[in-house]
Amino acid sequence: EVQLVESGGGLVQPGGSLRLSCAASGFAFSRYAMSWVRQAPGKGLEWVSSITDSGGNTYSADSLKGRFTISRDNSKSTLFLQMNSLRAEDTAIYYCAKGANSGWPYFFDYWGQGTLVTVSS
Amino acid sequence: EIVLTQSPGTLPLSPGERATLSCRASQSVSSNYLAWYQQKPGQAPRLLIYGASSRATGIPDRFSGSGSGTDFTLTISGLEPEDFAVYFCQQYGTSPFTFGPGTKVDV
Numbered sequence: 001e002v003q004l005v006e007s008g009g010g011l012v013q014p015g016g017s018l019r020l021s022c023a024a025s026g027f028a029f030s031r032y033a034m035s036w037v038r039q040a041p042g043k044g045l046e047w048v049s050s051i052t053d054s055g056g057n058t059y060s061a062d063s064l065k066g067r068f069t070i071s072r073d074n075s076k077s078t079l080f081l082q083m084n085s086l087r088a089e090d091t092a093i094y095y096c097a098k099g100a101n102s103g104w105p106y107f108f109d110y111w112g113q114g115t116l117v118t119v120s121s
Numbered sequence: 122e123i124v125l126t127q128s129p130g131t132l133p134l135s136p137g138e139r140a141t142l143s144c145r146a147s148q149s150v151s152s153n154y155l156a157w158y159q160q161k162p163g164q165a166p167r168l169l170i171y172g173a174s175s176r177a178t179g180i181p182d183r184f185s186g187s188g189s190g191t192d193f194t195l196t197i198s199g200l201e202p203e204d205f206a207v208y209f210c211q212q213y214g215t216s217p218f219t220f221g222p223g224t225k226v227d228v
Binding site for chain 2: 037044045046047050059061062095100105106107108109110111112113114
């Protein structure tokens with residue numbers, strides 16, 4: 001059974017940083033692209049970033065302007081999202097999502113339950 | 122950026138009825154790379170359809186997807202009580218991979 005368990009969310013002040021993690025199990029993690037998708041409270045879904053199976057290529061939403069960095073550790077079946085210079089508008093549930101392929105195209109066949117990030121003073 | 126528009130915003134229906142949800146793109150979706158997801162309150166989204174018309178693993182055949190180019194449709198033929206939820210479309214042919222605002226299928 002595919003399982004994706006996010007952690008690392010919480011309350012952070014504007015301008016602060018957080019590192020999210022996603023522990024994966026139940027599938028060959030190193031063979032699949034992975035992504036982060038976020039959802040502001042009561043709002044729709046927003047793609048954040050994706051990474052290929054090997055980690056050799058990454059893609060991110062332009063709106064993030066380089067503040068977020070996706071990475072992975074295939075030896076530990078773990079996905080990361082380093083978030084810097086956080087703003088109030090980054091407040092959202094952050095979902096870890098498994099890609100259906102090793103790379104492009106990026107649709108998501110399994111999702112974690114999400115971790116809440118709240119940016120507030 | 123490809124903007125997706127979903128209609129209607131809310132679709133009031135009863136169990137057993139047919140639901141037809143629309144997703145329109147601001148420009149043609151490359152290779153018909155269009156997916157549909159279902160989300161229930163407090164839960165993560167679940168993949169229903171990919172490639173505009175292919176059902177994901179374990180999805181009942183009452184869910185079907187169609188369309189191409191800029192116009193796509195998700196049809197639920199005979200609503201079950203567990204189908205009342207919010208449905209999002211996503212295009213993944215062109216980065217950034219954008220989602221529509223969602224359609225709520227309501228009782």
